Amino acid sequence: MASADSNLLILNFLTLASLSLFYADKAFCIRIPDRASTTPRELSDQSLKTAVFALGSFWRSEAVFGCLNGVVRTTSGYAGGSKINPEYRSLGDHAESVMVEYDPKEINFRLLLEVFWSSHDPRQVFGQGPDVGPQYRSIIFTNGTEEARLAAMSKEREQTKSRSSILTTQIQQLESFYPAEPEHQKFELKRHPMLLQLIGNLPEDELEVSNLAAKLNGYAAELCPQRIQKQIDAKINGIIRRGWPVLRDV
């Protein structure tokens, strides 16, 4: 990934050691960045922002964003089309998408755009690799004129990197986002029963909103930057050596 290095800046998982990853009463706990021992601060849903992107299979898209510091939750779903209540086998004109809920104090739309561009091939027409079809098209969804402006600017910048092909990415005002069926949430993580076990075999509804599950979903897909992959590896190996505790943070 071309901008992996810049992503590392926003991915300081070391400081996440103090992060409590519990979800309680519709509030989550986040770290306070500049204090070593902290009592987690409650963050209300209202202080989070939401972004939606389509960049190929939503199994992968969810994993790409789940690993970023500042991303609190990810959800696979359908957006960009007009069909009401799309389903996986009949998604109509929608694209597979990911909704990213983030803490704007830790990450912003501009950085999410960088991750978006560096995590797929926006020049492939209606597909990513072997996944071909309009449901895999590339879209930046925006909310308001400022996001639309940032998206357009970043697309222009990306286009100037090469004139040998044209970016297919569309920029669209977000209308509806339909969460996908439970079996498509944290799909990569669910392929690794050991990781699910390590976080305590959370029930589906908790798994879907868990920050730790979002991060491990990226880890399971090996889509975290290398340094982060290694760090999580080390943590998991430690647990395996020492015996059974539940993994509470990474």
Ligand SMILES: *[C@@H]1O[C@H](CO)[C@@H](O)[C@H](O)[C@H]1NC(C)=O
């Ligand atoms: C769009 O932005 C407005 C104002 O910032 C916010 O209140 C609203 O929740 C946002 N909508 C989505 C879908 O993120």
